[in-house]
Amino acid sequence: xxxxxxxxxxxxxxxxxxxxxxxxxxxxxxxxxxxxxxxxxxxxxxxxxxxxxxxxxxxxxxxxxxxxxxxxxxxxxxxxxxxxxxxxxxxxxxxxxxxxxxxxxxxxxxxxxxxxxxxxxxxxxxxxxxxxxxxxxxxxxxxxxxxxxxxxxxxxxxxxxxxxxxxxxxxxxxxxxxxxxxxxxxxxxxxxxxxxxxxxxxxxxxx
Numbered sequence: 001x002x003x004x005x006x007x008x009x010x011x012x013x014x015x016x017x018x019x020x021x022x023x024x025x026x027x028x029x030x031x032x033x034x035x036x037x038x039x040x041x042x043x044x045x046x047x048x049x050x051x052x053x054x055x056x057x058x059x060x061x062x063x064x065x066x067x068x069x070x071x072x073x074x075x076x077x078x079x080x081x082x083x084x085x086x087x088x089x090x091x092x093x094x095x096x097x098x099x100x101x102x103x104x105x106x107x108x109x110x111x112x113x114x115x116x117x118x119x120x121x122x123x124x125x126x127x128x129x130x131x132x133x134x135x136x137x138x139x140x141x142x143x144x145x146x147x148x149x150x151x152x153x154x155x156x157x158x159x160x161x162x163x164x165x166x167x168x169x170x171x172x173x174x175x176x177x178x179x180x181x182x183x184x185x186x187x188x189x190x191x192x193x194x195x196x197x198x199x200x201x202x203x204x205x206x207x
Contacts, residue, residue, distance in 0.1 A: 119161025
């Protein structure tokens with residue numbers, strides 16, 4: 001795993017506190033869970049250098065049973081090359097995608113994300129992979145636990161068009177990938193999408 005120990009501990013402490021606060025009716029237990037949440041925020045601030053009060057306020061906004069966040073990514077191909085977008089935030093490239101939205105299925109989310117970030121209309125053909133973010137070699141220190149869902153998509157229309165989040169849209173060959181945004185996708189993940197596109201009957205990857 002590429003994540004530091006302090007991050008994994010802080011994340012789990014926050015999940016324990018959040019879930020405990022959602023279900024306890026005992027005032028003493030509530031105080032204990034609130035203290036656990038404060039300790040999680042302190043640990044994350046110590047490790048990341050971020051402001052403790054800002055982290056604690058973000059933690060307090062999460063209510064109910066703690067579950068992983070869902071990130072969706074779409075892999076679409078033209079002439080054996082994969083569609084990618086350059087992120088405005090870091091100037092690096094990724095498969096189009098982002099956080100899943102409520103009241104939309106994962107497939108609907110990835111279709112929307114591709115259209116918004118690349119200008120292309122697509123249909124989702126196959127769920128190629130569901131990966132735990134922590135186990136995929138990502139370079140990031142995100143406070144949440146994340147599942148990443150990768151879909152093979154087919155372009156049905158539209159034209160290349162950057163967005164307020166993306167500055168360029170282009171297609172790349174398997175062995176000529178651009179510099180990737182490591183918090184979003186890895187080289188191994190992108191190349192695995194080529195495998196799925198070439199062998200549509202391959203089973204969904206998961207861990």
